[in-house]
Amino acid sequence: MAKKKVTIFKKILIANRGEIALRIIRTCKEMGIKTVAIYSTADAESLHVRFADEAVCIGPAPSNDSYLDIARVISAAEITNSDAIHPGYGFLSESAKFSKICEEHGIKFIGASPEMIDGMGDKASAKATMLAAGVPCVPGFEGLIENAGHAIKMAAEVKYPVMIKATAGGGGKGMRICWDDENLKVNLKSAMQEAKAAFGNDGMYMEKFIQEPRHIEIQIAGDKYGNACHMSERDCSIQRRHQKLVEETPSPFMTPKLRKRMGDAAVKAAKAVKYEGVGTVEFLVDKNRDFYFMEMNTRIQVEHTITEEVINFDLVKEQIKLAAGIEITGQGYEPKLHAIQCRINAEDPQHDFRPSPGKITNYHAPGGHGIRIDTHVYAGYTIPPNYDSMISKLITVAQTREEAITKMERALDEYIIEGIKTTIPFHQQLMQDSKFREGDFTTKFMDDFEIKKY
Amino acid sequence: MDLEEIQSLIKFVAKSGATEVELETGDFKITIKTPNKKKNGEPDTIIQQVPVGIPPLPVAPAPVAPASVAPASVAPASVAPAPAEADSKYITVKSPMIGTFYRKANPESDVFVNVGDDIAEGKVVCVIEAMKLFNEIEAEFSGKIVKVLVDDATPVEYDQPLFLVDPS
Numbered sequence: 001m002a003k004k005k006v007t008i009f010k011k012i013l014i015a016n017r018g019e020i021a022l023r024i025i026r027t028c029k030e031m032g033i034k035t036v037a038i039y040s041t042a043d044a045e046s047l048h049v050r051f052a053d054e055a056v057c058i059g060p061a062p063s064n065d066s067y068l069d070i071a072r073v074i075s076a077a078e079i080t081n082s083d084a085i086h087p088g089y090g091f092l093s094e095s096a097k098f099s100k101i102c103e104e105h106g107i108k109f110i111g112a113s114p115e116m117i118d119g120m121g122d123k124a125s126a127k128a129t130m131l132a133a134g135v136p137c138v139p140g141f142e143g144l145i146e147n148a149g150h151a152i153k154m155a156a157e158v159k160y161p162v163m164i165k166a167t168a169g170g171g172g173k174g175m176r177i178c179w180d181d182e183n184l185k186v187n188l189k190s191a192m193q194e195a196k197a198a199f200g201n202d203g204m205y206m207e208k209f210i211q212e213p214r215h216i217e218i219q220i221a222g223d224k225y226g227n228a229c230h231m232s233e234r235d236c237s238i239q240r241r242h243q244k245l246v247e248e249t250p251s252p253f254m255t256p257k258l259r260k261r262m263g264d265a266a267v268k269a270a271k272a273v274k275y276e277g278v279g280t281v282e283f284l285v286d287k288n289r290d291f292y293f294m295e296m297n298t299r300i301q302v303e304h305t306i307t308e309e310v311i312n313f314d315l316v317k318e319q320i321k322l323a324a325g326i327e328i329t330g331q332g333y334e335p336k337l338h339a340i341q342c343r344i345n346a347e348d349p350q351h352d353f354r355p356s357p358g359k360i361t362n363y364h365a366p367g368g369h370g371i372r373i374d375t376h377v378y379a380g381y382t383i384p385p386n387y388d389s390m391i392s393k394l395i396t397v398a399q400t401r402e403e404a405i406t407k408m409e410r411a412l413d414e415y416i417i418e419g420i421k422t423t424i425p426f427h428q429q430l431m432q433d434s435k436f437r438e439g440d441f442t443t444k445f446m447d448d449f450e451i452k453k454y
Numbered sequence: 455m456d457l458e459e460i461q462s463l464i465k466f467v468a469k470s471g472a473t474e475v476e477l478e479t480g481d482f483k484i485t486i487k488t489p490n491k492k493k494n495g496e497p498d499t500i501i502q503q504v505p506v507g508i509p510p511l512p513v514a515p516a517p518v519a520p521a522s523v524a525p526a527s528v529a530p531a532s533v534a535p536a537p538a539e540a541d542s543k544y545i546t547v548k549s550p551m552i553g554t555f556y557r558k559a560n561p562e563s564d565v566f567v568n569v570g571d572d573i574a575e576g577k578v579v580c581v582i583e584a585m586k587l588f589n590e591i592e593a594e595f596s597g598k599i600v601k602v603l604v605d606d607a608t609p610v611e612y613d614q615p616l617f618l619v620d621p622s
Binding site: 041056057058059060066071072074075076078079080105 | 551552553554584585609610611612613614
């Protein structure tokens with residue numbers, strides 16, 4: 001058997017900030033890889049800057065002039081002689097242009113190839129690829145909507161209620177649920193405008209609207225030798241305005257049979273696109289346990305942590321190894337424990353979750369058996385207003401779901417963050433909610449959840 | 455000894471007119487030399503701080519420490535900003551981009567500016583190279599170059615101080 005050539009990187013530049021930058025730095029340290037942090041002037045005091053071996057200030061606070069500015073990021077990689085860039089999640093992690101430019105500069109992009117990102121980023125073509133591979137998709141109409149009349153004809157075939165979606169879309173933008181022809185005409189116009197503004201592309205396609213689905217995603221990994229495996233599911237149905245708030249694994253709705261079917265479908269999807277790296281295949285699951293491909297994320301995700309805890313596996317390490325040309329670690333993984341993650345945001349739940357940046361005057365994190373915290377904040381840290389509001393991820397892991405919830409309640413009670421408003425009180429109320437405790441929830445859950453005054 | 459104390463000490467020494475002051479405590483030995491005039495008229499302050507025995511915990515605030523992308527060794531309290539604090543009437547020319555700082559247009563030419571030179575707004579003071587492109591950096595105000603803060607052919611980051619200028 002020929003020996004596979006493998007180069008582990010000497011120095012990785014982390015093109016991100018906050019908790020994920022710190023997460024990546026930690027694994028690099030364990031692997032003996034030098035780290036370079038980049039930061040905007042607003043992030044000079046951030047923990048990821050202090051923990052990295054080197055740090056380069058790349059611009060002023062606005063993301064467009066710093067973390068999203070490809071030229072600045074590449075310049076920083078050049079002056080530090082970094083041989084790879086880890087983009088984290090968000091920012092440039094799914095930018096085909098950035099992936100390509102890294103390639104052109106001889107810097108390994110620890111993520112998907114430009115072709116892969118383009119293929120999966122265009123929702124309509126991603127769906128076509130999946131269908132061809134035999135992965136079940138949401139019933140819909142192939143091709144883009146040509147005009148209102150065409151849309152109405154499509155809807156007659158697909159049957160109301162339908163969802164019209166932007167082909168270049170994401171993050172819940174450019175999507176509308178339509179219940180009848182009139183509704184469809186009005187919504188098509190406004191959705192196209194929103195899509196044009198947000199993505200520069202107003203192409204729309206149509207799908208059946210799956211009512212009250214669960215959002216269950218499968219973690220996958222693939223190597224350059226054509227191997228792929230899955231690492232079971234995460235249930236991310238607790239969402240507000242398409243933003244995940246709580247994630248857990250295993251899903252309370254999962255059965256061994258469904259896991260096998262979804263896992264196999266996800267691996268099929270990965271092999272169909274010759275996926276390299278770690279990624280996630282997102283599915284919608286209806287009440288009959290029929291599942292449909294929604295989208296594929298070609299990066300590490302915020303909630304990768306809970307998968308790590310239930311199978312005792314470092315996904316970032318695997319991601320770096322795969323990028324270096326090493327084979328996947330092997331077989332599929334089934335969760336051995338139960339884990340829940342609560343995203344702690346600097347937001348005020350009593351005022352429509354409005355952002356609450358500012359200085360953290362007092363900070364004390366929970367600890368003890370089965371608690372994990374991924375955060376970049378500390379006492380005295382000032383949260384800048386320029387970036388997203390997530391400040392910490394609180395993860396509990398236990399033998400059963402009930403124990404994981406009890407641990408989460410205990411941990412939330414211990415968690416002190418003063419000086420700003422956080423979503424800790426919201427999570428405390430959620431853990432007490434009877435429907436949540438029964439595992440009886442879909443993506444519609446947060447629509448009906450009421451915050452009690454505190 | 456913290457950064458504030460060091461700054462007060464420098465101000466005191468500069469005012470007193472003394473040319474050299476050496477201070478030694480249990481943990482530190484600090485030497486401050488102020489030659490009143492160098493041959494090109496530039497007042498200068500040289501500081502050497504040598505921790506004796508147990509090295510001190512880093513005292514400098516975070517924005518200072520990450521600025522040392524260049525492999526040059528850095529004393530716990532970085533030298534460059536301290537004279538700047540002491541001479542607050544000077545303006546700092548900061549780098550608008552990330553790249554490698556050069557004092558000359560090419561190896562054969564002269565440096566763009568020297569200490570003591572008068573510069574007008576718009577004058578090219580240095581070149582910063584990134585991704586094989588050379589960017590001329592222009593002064594945004596006029597004055598006299600007091601100090602060059604970065605060595606030739608050194609990597610610089612955004613907002614890194616490059617020159618001290620006396621605008622008067």
